[in-house]
Amino acid sequence: MADAIDTGPRQQTLKALQGLRDIVLKGEVEAGERLSEVALSTRLDVSRTPLRTALQRLEQEGLVEAIASGGFAVRRFSRNDVIDAIELRGVLEGTAARLAAERGAPSAGLRQLAGVVAALDAVVAPGPENLDFGRYEELNGNFHATLAALSGSDIIRREIARVTGLPFASPNAFVNDQVDIPAFRQSLLLGQVQHKAILSAIEGREGARAEALAREHARLARQNLDLVLFDTSQLRHRVAALALMAG
Numbered sequence: 001m002a003d004a005i006d007t008g009p010r011q012q013t014l015k016a017l018q019g020l021r022d023i024v025l026k027g028e029v030e031a032g033e034r035l036s037e038v039a040l041s042t043r044l045d046v047s048r049t050p051l052r053t054a055l056q057r058l059e060q061e062g063l064v065e066a067i068a069s070g071g072f073a074v075r076r077f078s079r080n081d082v083i084d085a086i087e088l089r090g091v092l093e094g095t096a097a098r099l100a101a102e103r104g105a106p107s108a109g110l111r112q113l114a115g116v117v118a119a120l121d122a123v124v125a126p127g128p129e130n131l132d133f134g135r136y137e138e139l140n141g142n143f144h145a146t147l148a149a150l151s152g153s154d155i156i157r158r159e160i161a162r163v164t165g166l167p168f169a170s171p172n173a174f175v176n177d178q179v180d181i182p183a184f185r186q187s188l189l190l191g192q193v194q195h196k197a198i199l200s201a202i203e204g205r206e207g208a209r210a211e212a213l214a215r216e217h218a219r220l221a222r223q224n225l226d227l228v229l230f231d232t233s234q235l236r237h238r239v240a241a242l243a244l245m246a247g
Contacts, residue, residue, distance in 0.1 A: 013050040013053045017057055024058065024064065024074055031074050034072070062166055074244065077245050082169075085163060085168060089169045089171075092156060094210075094214040096153070096156050100151050102205070103152055104205065116195075119139050120143070124189055124192050131185055137175045140171055141171060148160045171221070194216065197213050
C-alpha cells in the first residue's frame with residue numbers, strides 16, 4: 001500500500017524534471033530569466049511541490065540557479081564555462097578508462113563495449129555523406145555510458161553522469177541537427193577511430209594510454225564548439241542549448 005501511495009508524487013516529480021529540463025535545454029527560456037512557478041506548473045500540469053523539487057534538482061545539475069529575490073533563474077554560461085565542462089568530462093572519462101584498464105574490466109563489460117564499437121563501425125561504413133545520425137547518437141551514448149560503468153567506480157560513474165547533464169558537455173552535444181555540415185560528419189568518423197583505440201587500450205590493460213585517448217576524444221567536442229561559435233553562418237543557432245551561453 002505504501003508503494004502505491006508513493007508512486008504518484010514520484011511520477012509527478014519525474015514529469016516536472018523532464019519537462020523543465022527539456023524547456024531549458026531547448027532554449028525556450030532565455031539565460032538569466034526567472035522561472036515562474038505558476039506558469040510552469042500550469043504548462044507541465046504538475047503541482048508546485050514536485051515542481052520545486054525538480055527545480056532544486058536542476059540547480060544541483062547546474063542548469064538553474066537560486067536568485068536573491070526568491071525562486072530560480074536559468075543559468076547563464078560563459079564560453080570558459082562551456083570549455084571547462086567539456087574538459088572536466090574528458091578528465092573524468094579518462095580516469096574511467098584508466099581504471100577499467102588497470103583494474104581489469106569484467107569480460108561481460110568488455111564484450112558489451114566491443115559490441116557497441118562494432119555497431120558503430122557499421123554506421124560509419126557508408127561514409128560521411130551517408131551517416132545515420134540518429135543511430136550514431138544512440139550508440140555513441142551507449143559507448144560513453146558503458147565506458148563509465150567499466151571503471152568499476154560508482155563515484156566516477158555518478159560524476160560523469162552529472163557533468164554530461166550539461167547540454168554542451170554531453171558526448172552527443174554536437175551530433176544532433178548537423179547533418180549538412182561536412183566538418184561535423186568528419187569529426188564523427190574520427191570519433192569512431194578513437195572509440196576503437198580506447199577499447200583496444202582497455203583490453204590491453206594500458207592504463208595511461210586509455211586515459212590519454214579518452215581525454216583526447218572529449219576534445220572533439222571542444223573542436224566542434226569552436227566551429228559552431230566562430231563560423232560566420234551562425235551555426236550556433238542549430239545547437240539550441242547554446243542559447244544558455246552568454247555573448
